[in-house]
Amino acid sequence: MQTIKSHQDFERVFTQGKRLNHPLIRMVICDCVSEGDPARVAFAAAKRLGNAVVRNRSKRVLREAARSCQLPIEGREIILFATPRTCSASPEEMREALQTLLRRARVAAPSARS
Secondary structure (H helix, E strand, O other): OOEOOOHHHHHHHHHHOEEEEOOOEEEEEEEOOOOOOOOEEEEEOOHHHOOHHHHHHHHHHHHHHHHHOOOOOOOEEEEEEEOOOOOOOOHHHHHHHHHHHHHHOOOOOOOOOO
16 A cells, blocks of 8 residues: 655645545545556544554554555545544444545445455
């Protein structure tokens, strides 16, 4: 899974992307700049969520949900933000929340693994 690493790319997706919210996940999704660019995902947890342990656990939960939904999606760049409820959610709840957001974004995601 390739991730968005540069601040410039993160800012571009954040400013140009479409925002979608769910109680467990916030998502910003944007088309890749050019057709040959790789699809990428970023995971973010704000300091207001808690200490480093809570933020890192939240990002691990987000990464597992992304894997179960087979992200990244070709031609898209996605930023997933943790919410206060992310850390305590079950993997099934996170997968369902992410699938809901992808459907609302009208993105044809590969079929999720069971």
